Amino acid sequence: MRKELAAxxxxxLLLTGVMVNIRVASNIILSxxxxxxxxxxxxxxxxxxxxxxxxxAAVEHWMSLDGYTHIFIRHSEINSTTEAYFxxxxxxYAEDMxxxxxxxxxxxxxxxxxxxxxxxxxxxxx
Amino acid sequence: MAIIFVRTVILYFAILISMRIMGKRQLGEMxxxxxxxxxxxxxxxxxxxxxxxxxxxxxxxxxxxxxxxxIIIAGLNMRSVKLRKLTYGRPEIIIRNGRIIREAMHKNRFxxxxxxxxxxxxxxxxxxxxxxxxxxxxxxxxxxLKSGNQPATASQMGVDADDVSYAHIIINExxxxxxxxxxxxxxxxxxxxxxxxxxxxxxxxxxILTLSExxxxxxxxxxA
Numbered sequence: 001m002r003k004e005l006a007a008x009x010x011x012x013l014l015l016t017g018v019m020v021n022i023r024v025a026s027n028i029i030l031s032x033x034x035x036x037x038x039x040x041x042x043x044x045x046x047x048x049x050x051x052x053x054x055x056x057a058a059v060e061h062w063m064s065l066d067g068y069t070h071i072f073i074r075h076s077e078i079n080s081t082t083e084a085y086f087x088x089x090x091x092x093y094a095e096d097m098x099x100x101x102x103x104x105x106x107x108x109x110x111x112x113x114x115x116x117x118x119x120x121x122x123x124x125x126x
Numbered sequence: 127m128a129i130i131f132v133r134t135v136i137l138y139f140a141i142l143i144s145m146r147i148m149g150k151r152q153l154g155e156m157x158x159x160x161x162x163x164x165x166x167x168x169x170x171x172x173x174x175x176x177x178x179x180x181x182x183x184x185x186x187x188x189x190x191x192x193x194x195x196x197i198i199i200a201g202l203n204m205r206s207v208k209l210r211k212l213t214y215g216r217p218e219i220i221i222r223n224g225r226i227i228r229e230a231m232h233k234n235r236f237x238x239x240x241x242x243x244x245x246x247x248x249x250x251x252x253x254x255x256x257x258x259x260x261x262x263x264x265x266x267x268x269x270x271l272k273s274g275n276q277p278a279t280a281s282q283m284g285v286d287a288d289d290v291s292y293a294h295i296i297i298n299e300x301x302x303x304x305x306x307x308x309x310x311x312x313x314x315x316x317x318x319x320x321x322x323x324x325x326x327x328x329x330x331x332x333x334i335l336t337l338s339e340x341x342x343x344x345x346x347x348x349x350a
Contacts, residue, residue, distance in 0.1 A: 004201035
Protein backbone atom coordinates (compact mmCIF):
# COMPACT_ATOMS: atom_id res chain seq x y z
CA MET A 1 0.00 0.00 0.00
CA ARG A 2 2.91 2.33 0.79
CA LYS A 3 4.32 1.93 -2.72
CA GLU A 4 0.96 2.77 -4.32
CA LEU A 5 0.52 5.76 -2.03
CA ALA A 6 4.00 7.03 -2.86
CA ALA A 7 3.29 6.58 -6.59
CA UNK A 8 -0.01 8.46 -6.24
CA UNK A 9 1.76 11.29 -4.38
CA UNK A 10 4.46 11.49 -7.07
CA UNK A 11 1.74 11.64 -9.77
CA UNK A 12 -0.12 14.36 -7.87
CA LEU A 13 3.13 16.35 -7.44
CA LEU A 14 3.91 15.98 -11.15
CA LEU A 15 0.42 17.13 -12.10
CA THR A 16 0.74 20.13 -9.79
CA GLY A 17 4.16 20.88 -11.28
CA VAL A 18 2.71 20.71 -14.79
CA MET A 19 -0.12 23.10 -13.86
CA VAL A 20 2.30 25.52 -12.18
CA ASN A 21 4.53 25.35 -15.25
CA ILE A 22 1.60 26.26 -17.53
CA ARG A 23 1.00 29.36 -15.38
CA VAL A 24 4.69 30.27 -15.20
CA ALA A 25 5.12 29.80 -18.97
CA SER A 26 2.04 31.94 -19.70
CA ASN A 27 3.28 34.75 -17.45
CA ILE A 28 6.75 34.64 -18.98
CA ILE A 29 5.43 34.72 -22.55
CA LEU A 30 2.99 37.54 -21.73
CA SER A 31 5.78 39.68 -20.25
CA UNK A 32 8.02 38.91 -23.26
CA UNK A 33 5.21 39.96 -25.62
CA UNK A 34 4.72 43.18 -23.65
CA UNK A 35 8.44 44.03 -24.02
CA UNK A 36 8.37 43.42 -27.76
CA UNK A 37 5.06 45.26 -28.27
CA UNK A 38 6.42 48.33 -26.43
CA UNK A 39 9.41 48.45 -28.81
CA UNK A 40 7.13 47.91 -31.83
CA UNK A 41 4.77 50.69 -30.78
CA UNK A 42 7.68 53.12 -30.45
CA UNK A 43 8.88 52.11 -33.92
CA UNK A 44 5.35 52.49 -35.27
CA UNK A 45 5.37 56.08 -34.04
CA UNK A 46 8.66 56.62 -35.83
CA UNK A 47 10.55 56.86 -32.53
CA UNK A 48 13.33 54.37 -33.41
CA UNK A 49 15.70 55.96 -30.85
CA UNK A 50 13.36 54.69 -28.15
CA UNK A 51 12.47 51.43 -29.91
CA UNK A 52 16.13 50.30 -30.14
CA UNK A 53 16.93 50.23 -26.38
CA UNK A 54 13.46 48.83 -25.70
CA UNK A 55 14.08 45.91 -28.03
CA UNK A 56 17.63 45.43 -26.66
CA ALA A 57 16.06 45.06 -23.22
CA ALA A 58 13.49 42.63 -24.64
CA VAL A 59 16.25 40.50 -26.20
CA GLU A 60 18.17 40.65 -22.92
CA HIS A 61 15.05 39.50 -21.06
CA TRP A 62 14.60 36.52 -23.45
CA MET A 63 18.26 35.54 -23.12
CA SER A 64 18.09 35.73 -19.32
CA LEU A 65 15.44 32.99 -19.35
CA ASP A 66 17.96 30.50 -20.72
CA GLY A 67 17.94 28.35 -17.56
CA TYR A 68 14.17 27.86 -17.75
CA THR A 69 13.77 27.56 -21.52
CA HIS A 70 16.48 24.91 -22.01
CA ILE A 71 14.85 22.64 -19.43
CA PHE A 72 11.26 22.93 -20.63
CA ILE A 73 11.32 23.91 -24.32
CA ARG A 74 12.71 22.02 -27.31
CA HIS A 75 15.99 23.60 -28.38
CA SER A 76 14.77 23.96 -31.97
CA GLU A 77 11.90 26.17 -30.71
CA ILE A 78 14.33 28.24 -28.63
CA ASN A 79 16.56 28.76 -31.67
CA SER A 80 13.69 29.86 -33.92
CA THR A 81 12.47 32.31 -31.24
CA THR A 82 15.97 33.75 -30.82
CA GLU A 83 16.25 34.11 -34.61
CA ALA A 84 12.89 35.93 -34.70
CA TYR A 85 14.11 38.31 -31.95
CA PHE A 86 17.28 39.14 -33.87
CA UNK A 87 15.37 39.57 -37.14
CA UNK A 88 13.16 42.19 -35.47
CA UNK A 89 16.22 43.83 -33.90
CA UNK A 90 17.94 44.02 -37.27
CA UNK A 91 14.84 45.59 -38.89
CA UNK A 92 14.41 48.14 -36.10
CA TYR A 93 18.09 49.12 -36.29
CA ALA A 94 17.67 49.46 -40.08
CA GLU A 95 14.64 51.70 -39.31
CA ASP A 96 12.69 49.87 -42.00
CA MET A 97 9.07 49.97 -40.80
CA UNK A 98 7.80 47.70 -43.58
CA UNK A 99 10.22 44.95 -42.55
CA UNK A 100 9.53 45.61 -38.84
CA UNK A 101 5.81 44.82 -39.44
CA UNK A 102 6.71 41.40 -40.83
CA UNK A 103 9.37 40.46 -38.27
CA UNK A 104 7.16 41.68 -35.39
CA UNK A 105 4.34 39.42 -36.64
CA UNK A 106 6.76 36.50 -36.92
CA UNK A 107 8.12 36.99 -33.39
CA UNK A 108 4.64 37.31 -31.86
CA UNK A 109 3.49 34.15 -33.68
CA UNK A 110 6.59 32.28 -32.44
CA UNK A 111 5.98 33.41 -28.85
CA UNK A 112 2.31 32.45 -29.14
CA UNK A 113 3.26 28.98 -30.36
CA UNK A 114 5.54 28.54 -27.32
CA UNK A 115 2.57 29.32 -25.09
CA UNK A 116 0.17 27.12 -27.06
CA UNK A 117 2.52 24.13 -26.74
CA UNK A 118 2.25 24.27 -22.95
CA UNK A 119 -1.51 24.89 -22.79
CA UNK A 120 -3.84 21.93 -22.35
CA UNK A 121 -6.12 21.91 -25.37
CA UNK A 122 -7.39 19.32 -27.83
CA UNK A 123 -5.19 20.89 -30.49
CA UNK A 124 -2.01 20.68 -28.45
CA UNK A 125 -2.76 17.15 -27.20
CA UNK A 126 -3.60 15.66 -30.59
CA MET B 127 29.16 14.40 -26.09
CA ALA B 128 29.37 15.24 -22.39
CA ILE B 129 25.63 15.95 -22.45
CA ILE B 130 24.91 12.53 -23.94
CA PHE B 131 27.14 10.93 -21.29
CA VAL B 132 25.31 12.62 -18.40
CA ARG B 133 21.88 12.00 -19.95
CA THR B 134 22.66 8.31 -20.49
CA VAL B 135 23.73 7.92 -16.87
CA ILE B 136 20.56 9.66 -15.62
CA LEU B 137 18.23 7.66 -17.88
CA TYR B 138 20.03 4.38 -17.15
CA PHE B 139 19.49 4.78 -13.42
CA ALA B 140 15.92 6.06 -13.92
CA ILE B 141 15.02 2.90 -15.88
CA LEU B 142 17.00 0.62 -13.57
CA ILE B 143 15.23 1.98 -10.48
CA SER B 144 11.82 1.85 -12.22
CA MET B 145 12.24 -1.77 -13.29
CA ARG B 146 13.66 -2.76 -9.90
CA ILE B 147 10.74 -1.22 -8.00
CA MET B 148 8.18 -2.64 -10.46
CA GLY B 149 9.43 -6.11 -9.55
CA LYS B 150 11.28 -9.11 -10.92
CA ARG B 151 8.31 -10.24 -13.02
CA GLN B 152 9.12 -7.41 -15.41
CA LEU B 153 12.19 -9.32 -16.54
CA GLY B 154 10.51 -12.60 -17.33
CA GLU B 155 6.87 -13.44 -17.68
CA MET B 156 5.30 -10.11 -18.42
CA UNK B 157 1.59 -9.37 -18.53
CA UNK B 158 0.30 -7.21 -21.40
CA UNK B 159 0.29 -3.94 -19.43
CA UNK B 160 3.78 -4.64 -18.10
CA UNK B 161 5.07 -5.38 -21.58
CA UNK B 162 3.61 -2.10 -22.87
CA UNK B 163 5.32 -0.15 -20.08
CA UNK B 164 8.66 -1.90 -20.63
CA UNK B 165 8.57 -1.32 -24.39
CA UNK B 166 7.49 2.32 -24.06
CA UNK B 167 10.04 3.12 -21.37
CA UNK B 168 12.86 1.90 -23.59
CA UNK B 169 11.59 4.02 -26.48
CA UNK B 170 11.01 7.12 -24.35
CA UNK B 171 14.51 6.93 -22.94
CA UNK B 172 16.03 6.62 -26.41
CA UNK B 173 14.49 9.83 -27.78
CA UNK B 174 16.27 12.43 -25.59
CA UNK B 175 19.44 10.35 -25.82
CA UNK B 176 19.50 10.50 -29.61
CA UNK B 177 18.54 14.17 -29.87
CA UNK B 178 20.15 16.50 -27.33
CA UNK B 179 17.83 19.26 -28.59
CA UNK B 180 14.98 17.58 -26.72
CA UNK B 181 14.87 18.46 -23.01
CA UNK B 182 15.73 15.49 -20.79
CA UNK B 183 12.50 16.12 -18.88
CA UNK B 184 10.56 15.09 -22.02
CA UNK B 185 11.94 11.59 -21.53
CA UNK B 186 12.06 11.47 -17.73
CA UNK B 187 8.54 12.75 -16.96
CA UNK B 188 6.72 10.11 -19.09
CA UNK B 189 8.92 7.37 -17.57
CA UNK B 190 8.03 8.54 -14.05
CA UNK B 191 4.31 8.79 -14.95
CA UNK B 192 4.19 5.29 -16.45
CA UNK B 193 6.17 3.87 -13.57
CA UNK B 194 3.70 5.41 -11.08
CA UNK B 195 0.66 4.10 -13.01
CA UNK B 196 2.19 0.63 -13.21
CA ILE B 197 2.79 0.61 -9.44
CA ILE B 198 -0.77 1.82 -8.73
CA ILE B 199 -2.45 -0.57 -11.19
CA ALA B 200 -0.37 -3.54 -9.99
CA GLY B 201 -1.33 -2.67 -6.40
CA LEU B 202 -5.02 -2.35 -7.27
CA ASN B 203 -4.87 -5.64 -9.20
CA MET B 204 -3.65 -7.36 -6.04
CA ARG B 205 -6.82 -6.22 -4.29
CA SER B 206 -9.46 -6.49 -7.02
CA VAL B 207 -10.18 -9.66 -8.98
CA LYS B 208 -12.45 -7.72 -11.36
CA LEU B 209 -9.72 -5.23 -12.20
CA ARG B 210 -7.23 -8.06 -12.62
CA LYS B 211 -9.54 -9.70 -15.17
CA LEU B 212 -9.90 -6.37 -16.94
CA THR B 213 -6.20 -5.58 -17.16
CA TYR B 214 -4.63 -9.02 -17.46
CA GLY B 215 -7.51 -11.10 -18.87
CA ARG B 216 -8.29 -14.64 -17.66
CA PRO B 217 -6.51 -17.95 -18.11
CA GLU B 218 -8.26 -19.98 -20.83
CA ILE B 219 -8.57 -23.74 -21.07
CA ILE B 220 -7.36 -24.79 -24.53
CA ILE B 221 -7.42 -28.58 -24.05
CA ARG B 222 -9.85 -30.40 -21.78
CA ASN B 223 -9.67 -34.15 -21.36
CA GLY B 224 -7.51 -34.51 -24.46
CA ARG B 225 -9.86 -32.53 -26.71
CA ILE B 226 -8.84 -29.21 -28.20
CA ILE B 227 -11.41 -26.48 -27.60
CA ARG B 228 -11.67 -24.69 -30.95
CA GLU B 229 -13.65 -21.77 -29.59
CA ALA B 230 -10.95 -20.95 -27.05
CA MET B 231 -8.27 -21.36 -29.71
CA HIS B 232 -10.04 -18.88 -32.03
CA LYS B 233 -10.75 -16.44 -29.21
CA ASN B 234 -7.07 -16.32 -28.30
CA ARG B 235 -5.86 -16.41 -31.93
CA PHE B 236 -3.89 -19.52 -31.06
CA UNK B 237 -3.17 -21.73 -34.05
CA UNK B 238 -2.87 -25.51 -34.07
CA UNK B 239 0.76 -25.16 -35.15
CA UNK B 240 1.50 -23.00 -32.13
CA UNK B 241 -0.30 -25.45 -29.84
CA UNK B 242 1.62 -28.43 -31.19
CA UNK B 243 4.87 -26.47 -30.90
CA UNK B 244 4.12 -25.74 -27.23
CA UNK B 245 3.29 -29.40 -26.59
CA UNK B 246 6.48 -30.58 -28.29
CA UNK B 247 8.48 -28.07 -26.23
CA UNK B 248 7.14 -29.86 -23.15
CA UNK B 249 8.01 -33.29 -24.53
CA UNK B 250 4.50 -34.22 -25.72
CA UNK B 251 3.41 -35.33 -29.16
CA UNK B 252 -0.19 -36.33 -28.56
CA UNK B 253 -2.98 -34.14 -27.18
CA UNK B 254 -4.64 -37.32 -25.86
CA UNK B 255 -1.98 -37.39 -23.10
CA UNK B 256 -3.18 -34.01 -21.83
CA UNK B 257 -5.92 -33.60 -19.24
CA UNK B 258 -5.84 -29.81 -19.29
CA UNK B 259 -3.85 -27.20 -21.22
CA UNK B 260 -4.36 -23.70 -19.92
CA UNK B 261 -3.28 -20.57 -21.77
CA UNK B 262 -2.11 -18.29 -18.96
CA UNK B 263 -2.54 -14.50 -19.00
CA UNK B 264 1.17 -14.04 -19.70
CA UNK B 265 0.87 -16.19 -22.86
CA UNK B 266 2.46 -19.34 -21.42
CA UNK B 267 0.77 -22.71 -21.84
CA UNK B 268 0.44 -24.75 -18.64
CA UNK B 269 -0.07 -28.45 -19.23
CA UNK B 270 -1.54 -30.93 -16.78
CA LEU B 271 -1.09 -34.50 -17.93
CA LYS B 272 -3.66 -37.25 -17.50
CA SER B 273 -2.99 -39.30 -14.36
CA GLY B 274 -1.75 -42.25 -16.41
CA ASN B 275 0.83 -40.11 -18.17
CA GLN B 276 2.18 -38.32 -15.11
CA PRO B 277 5.58 -39.41 -13.78
CA ALA B 278 5.31 -41.56 -10.69
CA THR B 279 6.19 -39.85 -7.44
CA ALA B 280 8.33 -41.38 -4.68
CA SER B 281 5.27 -41.77 -2.44
CA GLN B 282 3.31 -43.51 -5.23
CA MET B 283 6.20 -45.95 -5.58
CA GLY B 284 6.45 -46.40 -1.82
CA VAL B 285 10.02 -45.13 -1.70
CA ASP B 286 11.40 -43.04 1.18
CA ALA B 287 13.01 -39.97 -0.30
CA ASP B 288 15.23 -37.49 1.56
CA ASP B 289 13.69 -34.08 2.08
CA VAL B 290 15.15 -31.38 -0.10
CA SER B 291 17.40 -29.09 1.90
CA TYR B 292 18.23 -25.55 0.80
CA ALA B 293 21.94 -24.99 0.28
CA HIS B 294 23.35 -21.59 1.29
CA ILE B 295 26.57 -20.28 -0.24
CA ILE B 296 29.19 -19.84 2.47
CA ILE B 297 32.21 -19.02 0.27
CA ASN B 298 31.74 -17.35 -3.09
CA GLU B 299 34.98 -17.17 -5.10
CA UNK B 300 37.08 -16.82 -1.96
CA UNK B 301 34.70 -14.38 -0.24
CA UNK B 302 33.19 -15.60 3.04
CA UNK B 303 29.49 -14.77 3.45
CA UNK B 304 29.25 -14.29 7.22
CA UNK B 305 25.49 -13.63 7.11
CA UNK B 306 24.85 -17.11 5.69
CA UNK B 307 27.22 -18.68 8.22
CA UNK B 308 25.31 -16.98 11.02
CA UNK B 309 21.97 -17.96 9.50
CA UNK B 310 22.93 -21.63 9.75
CA UNK B 311 24.30 -21.25 13.28
CA UNK B 312 27.96 -21.72 12.30
CA UNK B 313 31.00 -19.50 12.79
CA UNK B 314 34.43 -18.92 11.29
CA UNK B 315 35.96 -21.58 13.57
CA UNK B 316 33.63 -24.19 12.08
CA UNK B 317 34.57 -22.95 8.60
CA UNK B 318 38.29 -23.19 9.36
CA UNK B 319 37.83 -26.80 10.48
CA UNK B 320 35.77 -27.56 7.38
CA UNK B 321 38.45 -26.10 5.11
CA UNK B 322 41.10 -28.20 6.90
CA UNK B 323 38.92 -31.28 6.33
CA UNK B 324 38.80 -30.38 2.62
CA UNK B 325 42.65 -30.04 2.57
CA UNK B 326 42.45 -26.32 1.89
CA UNK B 327 44.51 -23.68 3.66
CA UNK B 328 42.21 -20.67 3.37
CA UNK B 329 38.96 -19.41 1.88
CA UNK B 330 40.97 -17.81 -0.94
CA UNK B 331 41.52 -21.28 -2.41
CA UNK B 332 37.77 -22.00 -2.57
CA UNK B 333 35.65 -21.39 -5.67
CA ILE B 334 32.36 -22.30 -3.98
CA LEU B 335 31.42 -23.83 -0.64
CA THR B 336 27.81 -24.44 0.23
CA LEU B 337 26.19 -25.67 3.41
CA SER B 338 22.72 -27.19 3.39
CA GLU B 339 20.23 -26.83 6.19
CA UNK B 340 20.61 -30.59 6.82
CA UNK B 341 24.36 -30.05 7.37
CA UNK B 342 25.78 -31.42 4.11
CA UNK B 343 28.71 -29.50 2.67
CA UNK B 344 29.70 -29.09 -0.96
CA UNK B 345 33.09 -27.62 -1.73
CA UNK B 346 34.87 -26.93 -5.00
CA UNK B 347 38.38 -25.52 -4.95
CA UNK B 348 39.64 -22.95 -7.42
CA UNK B 349 41.52 -24.54 -10.27
CA ALA B 350 45.27 -24.12 -10.06
